[in-house]
Amino acid sequence: MLACADSVPAALVLQTHIVLTISAVIKDYIEGLPSYTYDPGSPVGVTMTKSDTITFALLLIQLSCVFGGKILVFPLDGSHWINMKGIIEELHAKGHEITVVRPSDSWYISEKSSLYTSVNLPGQDRFKDHFESFVSQQLEIRLQGRSLSLLPRIWKKIENQILVISQFSFFHKMHCETIVQMFENETQMQSFNNTKYDVVLTDLGIGGGALLARRLHVPLIYNVRWTLQGEAHDLIAPSPLAYTPFLAALLTDKMTFPQRIINVLSHTMGSFSNLFISEPHYKPIVRRYFGSSVDYSTFFLDADIWLMRNNFIFEFPRPTMPNIVYIGGFQCKSPKQLPVDLEEFVQSSGNHGVVIMTLGTLIAKLPQDVTEEIAAAFAQLPQKVVWRYTGQKPTNLGNNTLLVNWLPQNDLLAHPKTRVFVTHGGINGVQEAIYHGVPVVGLPLFFDQHDNLNRMRAKGAAVNVDFAVLDRHMFADALVTVLHNSSYRENMQRLSRLQRDQPMKPMDQAVFWIEYVIRHKGAGHLKAQSNKMSSIVYHSVDVILALLTVVLLLIFTSLFILRFMCRICFNGKKAKHD
Template sequence: MHLLVFILTTFLFCSSGISGGKVLVFPLDGSHWVNMKVLVEELHARGHNVTVIVPSNSWYINKTSPYYNSLIIPMTDGFDEFFFESLLSKLIQIQKEGASLWKIIKMELEISIRFSEFHYHMCRMIIRIFDDTNLMKSFQDSKYDLVLTDPVTGGGMLLAHRLGLPLVYNVRWTLQGEGHFAIAPSPLSYVPFPGAQLTDKMSFIERLRNVFTYLFAMFQVSVVISHNYKIVCQRYFGHDIDIFTLLQGADIWLMRNDFVFEFPRPTMPNVVYMGGFQCKPPKPLPTDLEEFVQSSGEHGVIIMSLGTLFGELPHDITEEIAAAFAQLPQKVIWRHIGKRPASLGNNTLLVKWMPQNDLLGHPKTRVFVAHGGTNGVQEAIYHGVPIVGLPLVFDQPDNLSRMKAKGVAKIVDIATMDRNTFLQAVQEVLHDPSYRMKMQHLSRLHRDQPMKPLDRAMFWIEFVMRHKGAAHLRTESYKMPWYVYHSVDVIAVLFAFVSLVVKKHYRVIHVFFL
């Protein structure tokens, strides 16, 4: 009898694990898909049914997969490899003009124009989805439990609101900038705004710079973002709903960093930290790669990758990098797409793809030359490998400035460097033991937690499924007018009251002494 009860209980438990929820994923292409794919595959492994919205011109997102069902949306323009190659080429050209205010203005203007176009195409995609009656009916009939999205675009939050579904973010950046600044109190006196490349210990001049950087970024958001989404919101939701209200109304924010990377700052109950969730112990390398690594002997290996968005640098820069590598006794594995540099040394292996996580976890890896994307920085922290940074654009300079402040990275200006400056930077990180020691300390801090970041992310996604949202964790402060949020009305009334009392007593005192 007891055996029968045990078997039935086990069967029911296993059945409940298999019959998972239904998740609708609205992803962003490129490197953002690399980390979203980790969540998708883990959801599938846990028995959940996942449907991914895939633009027809997708760059990294496969249209067929054993891990998810695809919903292909026709698209001809927007976010692709050419978008980033042309942007990078233009920005490096501007950077080479030298340091000046005009250079900064030109760079920000170029980025603003490109991203205004990007959000315009995203809004066209959303309109196409909303106007497709059959597609919208299929969404309703599918009875999804939640929408999982990357809030760099407004597509996922608009669709979740239209369908009345709980919303979970895979987030570091949003339409409004860095995720914390969109939801949590962020005092500019000690919370550095991304882009300012500051720490949490600022002088007066640095605090002034922090405030101006923040104000300029908010101006950019209003110019680049708002007008594109305003049309969509008014067309489908009326004048009372705007994109930033929808942005702040998500149930759970799965934040792709943690306080090993981030400076201490205020946060919110529905912000869940999963920094390094894509990291894992290294697997054995392919035989040919392992032989190359082992041939490095006691000198070890340097690996270089500029991530998924920027595979190819201008030819003159790659020649300088290759010439610097050729002077080192270490072996180099370089993810490089494009023309083979003429100055390439015998110690350097060019590859179009590399098992980055496995190489970073290899005991012979000494230095990681990287552009400073969030994924790469988190993997370097996880494996304890110091960084030589070549920041290109977006969050990369700020990510690397944080690593520099923690003593684990050396930054090189890619627009002005030559083989000598690059070689000196690599040699400094190789031979100064403090870089590796401090990075290994960060690695120990990152790993010393009661629950793996990926398991934590899965728990909260499934929590939202079980409870149809997480409203009890979500602040309603975003619905307040700015003057109520900052208590300007209360301060004004108190000031008026104090002024009235002072004025009344002043008259009494004045009459008494006269």
């Protein structure tokens, strides 16, 4: 229950009025009733007086009156919306009033919902169109590079990186234009101010939510792993590169000297690329609406709580901060019964079990030659296969394989006959696989998927296949390895036990901390001063330079004095000799 007294004064006034009114009615009614005395020898053995009855009724009224906070949600479209929607569902069930800011041409975020009220922004993001174009181009570049020699293949990787930077830069540019239109819309901004939101909940993959929270002077909560400036941990927590792998480097926390060189170079290149992706678009907005004195490098770090979409079952051990709350696996749920036809297909697998494959909500099909190789590998298995695929039907599809337009991923992963999960490595799917203890064959395509699956491989729970060089033999070998080497299932089930063995469910933690921020109007006591420091101050570069200057001055002064004294001595000896 959310404490009304600290968070919503208007609701408190209303609650007091309702309680007093109802209690007066109850009191008038109960005054006309006799007291009920029970025999001490009875199982109850108590006496309920009129006063007791009134007190009990008032307690019931207090328990039944729930007044939630006003929460403004600024989500990122696509697959990120799926886990944000899960949090919204829980907040709605707790009685909170939720408003969702969405582009009018949103891909996944519905305008009409029983969970929230929508605020539509001009539809300029065109997330779906840009994303589908980007994915097809990136997959094509990777496939082109598989038959090339070393140098042309390196150039293809560079070309792919340039594509990533340009596409993300364009996406943030369009988003920033939408933000400016929102800020310049005085009617809309006045409406936001008049609503008196208690907190802004946003995904830092885009900067609109953080900018709006700062503009409205409202506490801010991030639902986050990736941000517009890089991985969230790397931004807010100490990240020693000796044992904290940069995500794009695909390393673990146990690095050799050459790997540490790669890690430092990867981190440097990643930080440098961010200068071209987000900073050129957001920095002018920060200066325009918040003043030139505001430090852009720390602007997006000033959140009260960071709800981190992972945990140390998935993450390698590393330093953290007081306002980071780990909610890895928060979207995992108890399974539901499978549809009848799907249940019959799964049960028909006998003792062999089933393999399920899906590349998430965003990738429903692959290039046809790759699809044919995957289908041929599946056809060799004695297991039944449930494959979410909406492209052209493979010509060599085996009788053991069922193609579906959609599958209940969580329910299938929980099924006792599921043996292997073939996935692209999205964080939602990986967390569900951990929760249900199903080993993985990874087929990473882009973004953080390579790193997610690399972590699962390092923990002995996955075998990964390079999409660019995939053929039926390689894919079949990976499937057979995970199916018949019991260590993969044992390792994943160990992770599952760790995932489930927590004092509080991850979703309950997320809701608790959102309500915590509402109750206390922020969580400033958990925010470290490092969030307000520039890199120069944070790493004590200015202190080091100052001390180095003092040391150098002392050295030069000492040398000067020594030289001067030597010269005097030398001149004195020379004069005496003369």
